[in-house]
Amino acid sequence: MASAVNKRIYINGVGCLSPQLTLDNRLFLEEPVSTESNRLKAIDANYKEFVPPEMVRRMGRIIKMGVAAAKTCLADAGCQMPDAIITGTGLGCIEDTEKFLGNMIKNNEEFLTPTAFIQSTHNTVSAQIALLVQCHGYNFTYVHRGFSFESAILDSLLQIENGRASTVLLGTADELTANSLQIQKRLGFWRRNPIDNLKLFDHPDKGTIAGEGAVFFLLDEKKNSTTYTVLQDVEMLFMPHSADEIRSQINGFLNRNGISESDISLLLVGQNGDTRHQKVYDEVAEGSFPNVPACGFKHLCGEYMTASSFGVWLAAKIMKEQRIPEILQVSKKPSELKHILLYNHYQGINHSLILLSQP
Secondary structure, rough: EEEEOOOOOOOEEEEEEEEOOOOOOOOOOOOOOEEEEOEEOOOOOOOHHHOOOOHHHOOOOOHHHHHHHHHHHHHHHHOOOOEEEEEEOOOOOOHHHHHHHHHHHOOOOOOOOOOOHHOOOOOOHHHHHHHOOOOOOEEEEOOHHHHHHHHHHHHHEEEEEEEEEEEEEEEEEEEEOOOHHHHHHHHHOOOOOOEEEEHHHHOOEEOOOOOOOOEEEEEEOOOOOOEEEEEEEEEEEEEOOOHHHHHHHHHHHHHHHHOOOOOOOOEEEEOOOOOOHHHHHHHHHHOOOOOEEEEEOHHHHHHHOOOHHHHHOOOHHHHHHOOOHHHHHHOOOOOOEEEEEEEEOOOOEEEEEEEEEEE
């Protein structure tokens, strides 16, 4: 699946709440957070700065995460209210869903309070943001597993391309609970033994580190003083049969955008230390981009269905500041960053390409 967007669409603001110190946009991974575990928990903000105190108690954690990231993004862009809000989530409000189902069993399906049920729906995050900023425009949430964020990008680009919106608040939010961690651990997703996330790539093995977070971007058809980068294009590949097929898709993707492999300044890949899914990243990097600096990012945010949004946040910051943080361990740093390509896949099923360019 590919987009066909002709306008230059700019990222003019970002807000990222993650397991790293990223919510303060004045910082940029100068002091990476190290955690020895098989789970990376997002660093909670002082949510009373973003939500009226009387509402904080009733909000689920994922809603507070999303609101904090979204309001940070809007403030960063100097925008009070976007024309549209489009979000993606892999699993939605798990905590409230668990709470409601638990109370249903405990109370024998009687005397249930509606709050947890109301907040358990997947579009609760975008709806709450809309209520807080008084945005009455287009509001949509994509729940497409590993394609959730990419589907939201595609919709956002098309909304601006077709003139239905000039500014779009694009974002993601996913949370991890003790129950979901345990269930996915049984499926073999996570490492059995704790590991230092900053040393994840030095110790490849089966499984990886679970993550969570909320990331938002303010997309605008106009460039201004706050602009980070151009969100050029996105493409999704469902269960490609081989690395050759992926490389062919990459060639077509780059040709569609008028650039070649040699024009890519940095390749961001979604490797997560899981040996079962590393081979395809190596084959793509070595086959299509042998001379392009490449690095992973999931040792900073962990693995989850919308982790590629953290990669786009990272790419946007790199592009604006024209520097690559030391924690990414890029040995050969380019003299100028013109195009950054993010290639990610979730569980070998949902593969995606996202291209960002210098504004």
